[in-house]
Amino acid sequence: MRHPLPTREVQAILGSNNGFLRLYGQDDFVYISDAPRRAASETIRDMQKTMREQGFVSHIDESNLLLIDLEPIRWRMLLEVFPRFGVEPFPQDDRWLEVYALARLLARHPSPIDRQPMEPVRAVLKRYDRKNSLPALMPQLISQCAERLRRKLPLPSVLADVLYTWLKEQKEEELA
Numbered sequence: 253m254r255h256p257l258p259t260r261e262v263q264a265i266l267g268s269n270n271g272f273l274r275l276y277g278q279d280d281f282v283y284i285s286d287a288p289r290r291a292a293s294e295t296i297r298d299m300q301k302t303m304r305e306q307g308f309v310s311h312i313d314e315s316n317l318l319l320i321d322l323e324p325i326r327w328r329m330l331l332e333v334f335p336r337f338g339v340e341p342f343p344q345d346d347r348w349l350e351v352y353a354l355a356r357l358l359a360r361h362p363s364p365i366d367r368q369p370m371e372p373v374r375a376v377l378k379r380y381d382r383k384n385s386l387p388a389l390m391p392q393l394i395s396q397c398a399e400r401l402r403r404k405l406p407l408p409s410v411l412a413d414v415l416y417t418w419l420k421e422q423k424e425e426e427l428a
Contacts, residue, residue, distance in 0.1 A: 283320040350390035355415035363406035
């Protein structure tokens with residue numbers, strides 16, 4: 253599972269002649285596109301309608317850029333693709349220790365997905381397929397989770413299986 257996000261599906265909705273599609277730099281949406289700057293307003297309305305029908309949320313910001321995210325049902329479907337793990341063995345590679353530590357923490361604090369913060373989920377999935385990107389994100393996520401625990405707020409526990417899957421893939425790549 254190298255690319256868990258539905259990038260090709262969104263790109264197909266936008267079409268190849270209607271601007272770029274990139275991962276959004278902030279974690280309140282997944283994608284950003286300049287389609288509103290390149291296509292007619294009627295075309296953009298049609299795109300947004302198709303996105304809604306296929307489980308995406310879109311918003312045109314003040315810079316006339318299209319911000320795109322998944323609806324809650326699409327998030328559930330995407331996250332259910334990751335296999336369920338129990339306690340996984342300690343990683344042999346020290347580079348993955350913080351990823352493992354966060355996965356263990358999240359697995360110990362389950363909560364309903366509709367109460368979980370989605371920003372960390374977006375952050376992890378946007379970096380999932382980039383080498384060394386997840387380990388670099390871990391200090392920030394661990395700090396956010398510690399703060400949420402102090403405030404007795406739910407953690408993004410759906411990420412436990414995502415992180416365990418990522419660790420398993422790293423181990424398999426090293427063995428290959």
